[in-house]
Amino acid sequence: MKKFSSRYSIAVHILSLVALSPTSCTSEFIAESVNTNPVIIRRIIGMLKKAGLVHVRAGTGGTNLQKGLDEITLLDVYRAVEVADNGDIFNFHDETNPKCPVGANIESVFRTKMLQAQSAMEHELAQVTLKQLVSELKEKTGSI
Amino acid sequence: MKKFSSRYSIAVHILSLVALSPTSCTSEFIAESVNTNPVIIRRIIGMLKKAGLVHVRAGTGGTNLQKGLDEITLLDVYRAVEVADNGDIFNFHDETNPKCPVGANIESVFRTKMLQAQSAMEHELAQVTLKQLVSELKEKTGSI
DNA sequence: TATCGTTGTAACTATAATGATTACATCGAG
DNA sequence: CTCGATGTAATCATTATAGTTACAACGATA
Numbered sequence: 001m002k003k004f005s006s007r008y009s010i011a012v013h014i015l016s017l018v019a020l021s022p023t024s025c026t027s028e029f030i031a032e033s034v035n036t037n038p039v040i041i042r043r044i045i046g047m048l049k050k051a052g053l054v055h056v057r058a059g060t061g062g063t064n065l066q067k068g069l070d071e072i073t074l075l076d077v078y079r080a081v082e083v084a085d086n087g088d089i090f091n092f093h094d095e096t097n098p099k100c101p102v103g104a105n106i107e108s109v110f111r112t113k114m115l116q117a118q119s120a121m122e123h124e125l126a127q128v129t130l131k132q133l134v135s136e137l138k139e140k141t142g143s144i
Numbered sequence: 145m146k147k148f149s150s151r152y153s154i155a156v157h158i159l160s161l162v163a164l165s166p167t168s169c170t171s172e173f174i175a176e177s178v179n180t181n182p183v184i185i186r187r188i189i190g191m192l193k194k195a196g197l198v199h200v201r202a203g204t205g206g207t208n209l210q211k212g213l214d215e216i217t218l219l220d221v222y223r224a225v226e227v228a229d230n231g232d233i234f235n236f237h238d239e240t241n242p243k244c245p246v247g248a249n250i251e252s253v254f255r256t257k258m259l260q261a262q263s264a265m266e267h268e269l270a271q272v273t274l275k276q277l278v279s280e281l282k283e284k285t286g287s288i
Numbered sequence: 289t290a291t292c293g294t295t296g297t298a299a300c301t302a303t304a305a306t307g308a309t310t311a312c313a314t315c316g317a318g
Numbered sequence: 319c320t321c322g323a324t325g326t327a328a329t330c331a332t333t334a335t336a337g338t339t340a341c342a343a344c345g346a347t348a
Contacts, residue, residue, distance in 0.1 A: 004233060004234050004235055005235055005305080005306065005307090006235040006236060006237040006306085006307080007306085007307095008234065008235075009234070009235065009236045009237050009250075009251070009254055010237050012250065012254050013237070013240065013246065013247070013250050013254075016246050016250055017244075017246045020245075020246060026322090026323065026324090027323075027324070028322095028323080032241060032244070033240065033241050033244040033246055033247040034237060034240055034241070034247065035237075035239050035240050035241045035247065036237065036307080036308075037307085037308055037309060038323095038324095039308080039309070039310090039325095039326085040307070040308070040309095042323095042324065042325065042326085043325090043326085045324090046324095046325070046326085056324070056325095057315095057316085057323085057324085058314080058315050058316075058323075058324050058325075059314080059315035059316030059317070059322085059323065059324070060315080060316055060317055060322085060323070060324090061316095061322070061323040061324070062323085074257060074261075089148060090148050090152065090153070091148055091149055091150040091152075091153065092150060092153045093150040093153050093154050093157070093178060093179075093180065095179050096157065096177065096178055096179050097176055097177050097178070097179045100161075100176070100177040101164075101285040102157065102160055102161045102164060102177055102281065102285075103157070103177040103178065103179065104285070105281055105284040105285055106153075106156065106157050106160055106281060107153070108284070109277060109280045109281050109284060110153055110156050110157075110277070113218060113269075113272050113277065116268055117218075117265045117266075117268040117269050118265065119268075120264040120265050120267065120268040121261045121262065121264050121265035121268075122261075123264065124260055124261040124263075124264040124265075125257075125261050128257050133253060133254070133257065136253045137246065137249055137250060137253050140249040140252070140253060141245040141246075141248070141249055149334080149335060149336090150335085150336085151335085151336095170293090170294065170295090171294080171295075172293095172294085180336080180337080181336085181337055181338065182294095182295095183296095183297090183337080183338070183339090184336070184337070184338095186294095186295065186296065186297085187296090187297090189295090190295095190296070190297090200295070200296095201294085201295085201344095201345085202294075202295050202296075202343080202344050202345075203293085203294065203295070203343080203344035203345030203346070204293085204294070204295090204344080204345055204346055204347095205293070205294040205295065205345095206294085235306095237307095
C-alpha cells in the first residue's frame, strides 16, 4: 500500500536540526545529516518557508525557525509538506453508478467516517510540539 | 500528496452491496454499481476473501458475507485491502547519518509519535461497523 | 459428460508520485 | 565583482495504481 512520503520525516529532521544547531544550517550541511541530496532539502525547506515555519537567507545561506519551538506542532509540519489540494488523505472511487441506490449514496456516507478518522489522526499530531520532540531527542543523545 | 488508494472505498462499496442485495452478487453485477472493470472487483474481493470477510462461490459465481454485518468494522476492511507489510502508514527516510546526533536518533523519536497518530486513526475506524454504515445508507436511500 | 457462465490470475499499458541528480539563474555579503 | 548558497527546472529510475485483455479452472446443470 502507498504510505505517506518520507518528506514528512525529512521535514521534521530539518526543523530539529535547525533548532539544535548553533551554527547556520545550509542545505549542504542538513543534507549530510539526512544523508540525501541538497536539492531534496531545499525543496522541502521551500515548503516549510511557504508555510511560514522557517526563514531562509537567500544568497548568503542558512535557515532559521520563524516561530518558537513550542509554536510548531507536528500537524503544522504535516500540513506544510504532505497535504494535497483539499487535505483529504483518503481517495474515493468517483463516478459510481448513480442508478444504483448503493452506488449513488455510498460515497457520502463513507466519506463522513473517513473524515472522522483523519481528524483523529490530525488531532494526535497537533498534540506534539517540536519543543517536546527536540526535548526527547536531547534525552536520547545525552546532550548535543 | 499520495493518498490511500480507492481500493478501500471500493471494498466498502462491495461489502455494502453484498449485504443489501437479495440476489447473488457476481463481479459483473458489482462492477456495474461501482462503475469499473469486473477484474478490479475480483481483485479486491480476493483480498476480502483472504481476510476472511467474504465467501466466494467459484465456478457458479456469487459473493456472500462470511461474518455478521456487526462483526465487520471499517478497520477490518482497511486492513484487508490497504495495509502493507508492517502496517505502518508513514514512511521514514532510512539511512540518516549515524554520525550526527540528530540523524542518529530522530527516527525513533519521530516514529513513536507517528504510531500514536496512526493508532488514533485506526481506533476511529474500529468504532464503525458495516451494520452502522449500511443502516445510514438505508436512511439516505429511503429504502432499497 | 459437455456446456456455459463465473472466478482467479497473469500480462500488459498508461498514469502519477516519489526520490535522486544535474544544471543553472539569482541572490547577497564581503 | 566574486563566491558560495538558494531557488527551481528538467530529467531519470522506481514504484503503486487503475484499467484492460486473455485465458485456465471451477462447478452447476442440461
